Amino acid sequence: MPGALLAIAYCALFLFGIRRWAFFRDVPGLPVRWIGGFFLLKVLAGTALWAVYTYIHPDRATADIYKFFDDSAVMTNALFTIPADGLRMLFAIGNDTPYFTEHYYSAMNNWVRQYESNLYNDAHTMIRFNAVLRLFSSGHYHVHTVFASFISLTGLVALYKGLVPLVRGMERPLVVGVFLWPSLLFWSSGVLKECLLIGGLGLFVHAAFSMIHGGVQRRAVLQGVLGLVMMLLVKYYVLLCLIPPLVAYAWQVRRGGSAWTKFAVVHGLAILLVLGAARLGPGTDIMYLLSVKQHDFIGLAHFTGSGSHVDTPLLKPDALTFLKAIPSAFHMTFISPFLTWHRGALGLMGAVENLLIPLGTLWALRYRRKWATVNVPLLLFAISFVVLLALIIGWSIPIVGAMLRYRIPLLPFVALIWLLVADPARIPLPKFLRTP
Numbered sequence: 001m002p003g004a005l006l007a008i009a010y011c012a013l014f015l016f017g018i019r020r021w022a023f024f025r026d027v028p029g030l031p032v033r034w035i036g037g038f039f040l041l042k043v044l045a046g047t048a049l050w051a052v053y054t055y056i057h058p059d060r061a062t063a064d065i066y067k068f069f070d071d072s073a074v075m076t077n078a079l080f081t082i083p084a085d086g087l088r089m090l091f092a093i094g095n096d097t098p099y100f101t102e103h104y105y106s107a108m109n110n111w112v113r114q115y116e117s118n119l120y121n122d123a124h125t126m127i128r129f130n131a132v133l134r135l136f137s138s139g140h141y142h143v144h145t146v147f148a149s150f151i152s153l154t155g156l157v158a159l160y161k162g163l164v165p166l167v168r169g170m171e172r173p174l175v176v177g178v179f180l181w182p183s184l185l186f187w188s189s190g191v192l193k194e195c196l197l198i199g200g201l202g203l204f205v206h207a208a209f210s211m212i213h214g215g216v217q218r219r220a221v222l223q224g225v226l227g228l229v230m231m232l233l234v235k236y237y238v239l240l241c242l243i244p245p246l247v248a249y250a251w252q253v254r255r256g257g258s259a260w261t262k263f264a265v266v267h268g269l270a271i272l273l274v275l276g277a278a279r280l281g282p283g284t285d286i287m288y289l290l291s292v293k294q295h296d297f298i299g300l301a302h303f304t305g306s307g308s309h310v311d312t313p314l315l316k317p318d319a320l321t322f323l324k325a326i327p328s329a330f331h332m333t334f335i336s337p338f339l340t341w342h343r344g345a346l347g348l349m350g351a352v353e354n355l356l357i358p359l360g361t362l363w364a365l366r367y368r369r370k371w372a373t374v375n376v377p378l379l380l381f382a383i384s385f386v387v388l389l390a391l392i393i394g395w396s397i398p399i400v401g402a403m404l405r406y407r408i409p410l411l412p413f414v415a416l417i418w419l420l421v422a423d424p425a426r427i428p429l430p431k432f433l434r435t436p
Helices: 001-019 032-056 064-080 083-090 098-103 123-137 143-165 173-181 183-185 193-214 218-234 234-253 259-280 286-304 320-326 328-336 336-340 344-366 376-396 400-408 408-421
Strands: none
Touching: 001 032, 001 123, 001 143, 032 064, 032 183, 032 234, 032 408, 064 123, 083 098, 083 123, 123 143, 123 193, 123 218, 143 173, 143 183, 143 193, 143 218, 143 408, 173 408, 183 344, 183 400, 183 408, 193 218, 193 234, 193 328, 193 408, 218 234, 259 286, 259 336, 259 376, 286 320, 286 376, 320 376, 320 400, 328 336, 328 376, 336 344, 336 376, 336 400, 344 400, 344 408, 400 408
């Protein structure tokens, strides 16, 4: 009961902040009361996620929402008992020593993962994140859900603010396309890496578009750096997928000319850079890192006995292997959810949501606008990001359940593609979706 009351108190505090913070006010097509409603909806979704991992899949040791939460207690306790040790672990200052392993990390179950290579262990980030939240929650889990929901909500509002000036007449449909994807709502509202990822993605994209179209401003720079750091700390590959389309888009907006040519040049250079970096060693070889990540997920599937594992071509760190695996990667990202519709409510949710992708595409083509009125640079930006992220996810993640979580950053950009293709003057929208 005390935890629930504390969570309700923080909900009230964040709702007050939403009404008072200028960031959330005067957003075209998005009233403040809607933002407050989306926040409460996300808290409910995060609570539903808690219920799934508490009552339906009750193994606390393997539940992602609890693993890092439980381990974070060790770090938070150190902040109060031996503050110097706690701060060194929190800020990663000289903490990788036998002393810390013996006194702290040996008491954690997920600081070192037995089934992964640990080339990049984002578990450390999530343990630190939960350790900081414990300073506000007194160890009550539901308070963490409230904070996670607010962080991801802030990212979604920022993403919407970055895109809405470029889709005039489609403001309310963009609200639906950004905020209401079922898996995005579900997975980004819990105490998972996705809450930080969506928060960072939205802040970074909003800042980047603000600077591209309005010039460099200190607030935008600070916001962009914060978003960049958040993505780097949890899922840096999403940032890597953003860079080529963002560079090409900025080049075209600033210099004009053929968007097709600029996107082709930038992506060609990106491919050459990837191939060249592979010669410098495993640390910079993206193909090697992806093949290791696939190996990690196969190990995870065997370790947990995953029922949604799909056999995919085993990757080797060479370009030919990755080229041959492109069809399999797209199949994994866009088709495989149909294979697991019968595996409980989450499997059914993934399959139904997956059905929206072709239906939405057909809807956009049915009401398509004249090509001369299409924002081609923005369309190429969205398509490029979706394709790049879909490839990386499909190449490296052979577990459908995990893939549905990992692909949530591309879903708002799928909706953006639809809205750039469709003509707002031709679409019969219900009244609540019409921008006043």
